[in-house]
Amino acid sequence: MKHKKSKDAKKALIIGIDGVPYGLLKELIEKGCMDGLKGILKSGYTLNKMKASLPDISSVSWTSFMTGVNPGEHGIFGFTELKPNTYEISFPNSKDIKAPVFWKALTEKKLIKSSIIINIPNTYPAFPVDGILVSGFVAIDFDRAVYPSSYINTLKNMRYIIDVDLMKVRQDRDGFYKDLIESIKKRGNVSKWLLREKDWDLAIICITETDRLHHFFFKQKETVLFDNFYKEVDYFITNTYKTAIEKYGDDILFLILSDHGFVDLDIEVNINAYLKDAGILKIDKTKEFYEKIDNGTIAFAMDPGRIYINYEDRFPRGSIGINESDKIKEMLKETLLNLKDNKGNRIIKAIFEKQDIYKGKYTKMAPDLVCIPYNGYDLKGNLRKEEIFTKDIFQGMHTWDNAVLIVPEKTKIEDDINIEFPCKIIMDFFS
Numbered sequence: 001m002k003h004k005k006s007k008d009a010k011k012a013l014i015i016g017i018d019g020v021p022y023g024l025l026k027e028l029i030e031k032g033c034m035d036g037l038k039g040i041l042k043s044g045y046t047l048n049k050m051k052a053s054l055p056d057i058s059s060v061s062w063t064s065f066m067t068g069v070n071p072g073e074h075g076i077f078g079f080t081e082l083k084p085n086t087y088e089i090s091f092p093n094s095k096d097i098k099a100p101v102f103w104k105a106l107t108e109k110k111l112i113k114s115s116i117i118i119n120i121p122n123t124y125p126a127f128p129v130d131g132i133l134v135s136g137f138v139a140i141d142f143d144r145a146v147y148p149s150s151y152i153n154t155l156k157n158m159r160y161i162i163d164v165d166l167m168k169v170r171q172d173r174d175g176f177y178k179d180l181i182e183s184i185k186k187r188g189n190v191s192k193w194l195l196r197e198k199d200w201d202l203a204i205i206c207i208t209e210t211d212r213l214h215h216f217f218f219k220q221k222e223t224v225l226f227d228n229f230y231k232e233v234d235y236f237i238t239n240t241y242k243t244a245i246e247k248y249g250d251d252i253l254f255l256i257l258s259d260h261g262f263v264d265l266d267i268e269v270n271i272n273a274y275l276k277d278a279g280i281l282k283i284d285k286t287k288e289f290y291e292k293i294d295n296g297t298i299a300f301a302m303d304p305g306r307i308y309i310n311y312e313d314r315f316p317r318g319s320i321g322i323n324e325s326d327k328i329k330e331m332l333k334e335t336l337l338n339l340k341d342n343k344g345n346r347i348i349k350a351i352f353e354k355q356d357i358y359k360g361k362y363t364k365m366a367p368d369l370v371c372i373p374y375n376g377y378d379l380k381g382n383l384r385k386e387e388i389f390t391k392d393i394f395q396g397m398h399t400w401d402n403a404v405l406i407v408p409e410k411t412k413i414e415d416d417i418n419i420e421f422p423c424k425i426i427m428d429f430f431s
Helices: 024-028 035-042 056-065 102-108 149-157 166-170 173-199 211-218 223-247 271-277 322-337 421-428
Strands: 010-019 046-052 115-118 131-134 202-207 253-257 263-264 267-270 298-304 305-310 348-353 367-375 375-380 396-399 402-410
Touching: 010 166, 010 223, 010 421, 024 046, 024 263, 024 402, 035 046, 056 115, 056 211, 056 253, 056 421, 102 115, 102 202, 102 421, 115 173, 131 149, 131 202, 149 367, 166 173, 173 202, 173 223, 202 223, 211 223, 211 263, 223 253, 253 421, 263 402, 267 271, 271 322, 305 322, 322 348, 322 367
Parallel strands: 010 202, 010 253, 115 131, 115 202, 267 375
Antiparallel strands: 046 402, 253 402, 263 396, 298 305, 305 367, 348 367
8 A cells, every 4th residue: 555655744755676787788678588677677767887886896895885885984895804913714794894774874963864775795793773684694693684673573484584594505506596485585575575564765675596596507697597597586676666656655665786797707816825836935835824925925715706915014023014015016017017918918907005995094904906807706815725726616606897876867976986976876866
């Protein structure tokens, strides 16, 4: 039943489609796999290309979306980090986000009263919100992934799941694909129920299953398997959109965005194996994980293409003085840009220094260099790999420069927009 709106009762619905690239979405719309979305676009929306965060991974990009600021201000640079002044691995989560999420800012300004936040990565553990928040991956404990806790049993009874079992794909690809279909249906059912039954001013719902499909099936994107999956995505988007406008009218703000793009993955590139061969990284084989980094190390890598200089004032076995910084960075750039595959093709397309891509007081925590590879080469930070080039079951890899943003056609799109831009649209809409 449609609710009668007061003039000031603004509503916004945002759908996240994790890892969906601009070119693929455009192609799927044109070939008739997404007629629902095609109809929405024709009703007054535009499909735009957008850049992701650097590095182009979900935990960083979605945090930039949630806060509207770059990693130098929100403090998230990867799925893994090293604890300050150690080589000990940590796994940043919602508690480590240093900037406020925009729905909190809108609530504090009394611009919105209630929010529904479903499945955004890096929102675990769930944190207080006026409304409901269900965390996205990585969520270890379901009971800590739901706020308020009064919704836990209801969601369990609806058989809601946060993420599929990623290990299953190695033993049962067909079963894994079926799990993806089942997962997106369950998320759609829960989303529709919440949108219909609860009062809300802002609703954000993220589809993770697209990212999972792309990692393991991306080279099958011309097949019926892909087409059928995206018909489910189209139904999710269309049904969610219709549910919202049936309740609150069609003048809601409606956005769709992805956090990064995707391309075919041809080979994994173990940057630390290359740095080791070049004499830049020294390894102690008696230790585990990043504790392996030994005396004499100049630099090392973390996923995906983050390069850290082993400064003496930052790491326990660091030996590089800050006065050597410029010289070391130039040496590293030259070494990394000279990395080639077995056919003589260059691997690294661009290298950014942290001060050129980050701003804010947490920039000091950032990697010193961030490498962007050519399409097909996935940069890895594994310290156990001895070979530079390896292959796994992954078929797709993230990209930085071909994410998606769908907005009302009256929206002014700035040049060279990135994942922080949608937050500005939303804040301006409610202000």
